[in-house]
Amino acid sequence: MTSKERFDLTVNHKQPDGVVVDLGSTAVTGIHVLSVENLRRYYGLENKPVRVIEPYQMLGEVDQELIDAMGIDVIGAWGKNNMFGIYNHGPFAEYHTHWGQKVLVPEGFRTTKDDKGDDLIYPEGDLSVPPSARMPKAGYFFDAIIRQELLDEEKLDVRDNLEEFGLISETELNFWKESTRNARATGKAVIAGLGGTALGDIALVPGLQMKHPKGIRDIAEWYMSTILRPDYITSIFDRQSEIAIENFRRLHEVIGDNLDAVFICGTDFGTQDSTFCAPEQFDDLWLPFYQRINDWVHAHTSWKTFKHSCGAVETFMSRFIDAGFDIINPVQVSAKGMDAQHLKQTYGRDLVFWGGGIDTQKTLPYATPEKVRQEVLSLCDIFAKDGGFVFNTVHNIQANVPVENIVAMVDAIKEFNGKN
DSSP states (O other): OOHHHHHHHHHTTOOOSSOEEOSSSSTTSOBBHHHHHHHHHHTTOOOOOEEEEETTTTEEOOOHHHHHHHTOOEEEOOOSBOTTSOBOSSSEEEEEOTTSOEEEEETTOOEEEOTTSOEEEOGGGOTTSOOSEEEOTTOSSOEEOOOOOOOOGGGOOGGGGGTTOOOOOHHHHHHHHHHHHHHHTTTSEEEEOOSSOOSSOTTTTTOTTOSSOOSSOOHHHHHHHHHHOHHHHHHHHHHHHHHHHHHHHHHHHHHGGGOSEEEEEOOOOBOSSSBSSOHHHHHHHTHHHHHHHHHHHHHHOSOEEEEEOOSSOGGGHHHHHHTTOSEEEOOOTTSTTOOHHHHHHHHTTTOEEEOOSSOTTTHHHHSOHHHHHHHHHHHHHHHTTTSOEEEOOSSOBOTTOOHHHHHHHHHHHHHHHTTO
16 A cells, blocks of 8 residues: 555544554654654664754654655645744754754744853744743753733733734745645655644744734733633634634645645643543633534545644543544553553544554653563554554654664564554
8 A cells, every 4th residue: 555545544444554654744743853863873864964844842854765764654744934933944054952963944043042051042033032932051942931911901902812813825825735735746645734723722822933922922821811711712712713714715725635634733631640621611612613623624625633632631532523623642641541442442433543652751762672662562453453543652752762762663663564
């Protein structure tokens, strides 16, 4: 089977000839740029600076050479700008990291150092405005800098939290048309995050790409607002989803079937052992808008819809199904109640599990290669039955994960697929 044929069977809950593999297609299924370099060295590929494909988390580009070496079936189509509002394509410049790696970044990627030696990055690369994120000198990725203005309860305006959501431009439409067309030409399955549909994703709430963000931009304040200001949040989601659907309509006209799955939302609802909110609050605040977006996608396109939520979200699985999601990620099998066998038996007829292939908190970074192999084989055996499983780790592969363990994971997938 081709990668595309294998993917089509998988997401329609039919048994393919092997497990579909994704390592690097999205901002939540990627590989840190340092681990990408280590993998390239291991596989004997050309020694060259790795491109940073997503700078907030410092994820590296998994290029065609590495796709071939690792047996990857899914690739991502990427948009015009990155999370900092910077044009995310060539020409590129070299950036020297704290950990001694030389990587490639777009020319607009501009940083300064503060008095602690931390790297500061700026929205749209504009050094004349306050920075929007910081990478500690001992860190491997950026953290948002909260730039929320003093809130005046009497002057809260929903439009301030909608400033980053607008109708897509012709330039962006043409960019997505070309990006998805090029991705389709590879013969792989294609996924993309088209933007505008993330309802309250705390990675996006601070407005990293905005020079002077207004409204509620502090993460703690946002969480409190879901309780204290539900009408305000509801109004944001209502208007945001209207704009998103109109943009999807325009995007579908130029993308068509060159996209297989669309990343709808990365809002997390789980911690390690609980959920952020009660199921009833999810029903009131998020469910209607997820349904609105997913219903439009299913009525007008062939795309599958992808929901990311970390943590112990077993109690939300039926609600994700009710909301119309086809795919759940990252399937955090290390969290409370997230037993792989239970998830597959209970929800596997309705949800595609995209992730859950290996624990990234303990096993992948700290176990032996043999333990990695055993866990991958065990989880693939559970999740891959009757389709409905795209192999990915439980969230991104971080820096300093032993390359031998990553390779053991890849080899175990190949070993498992050799049995089918």
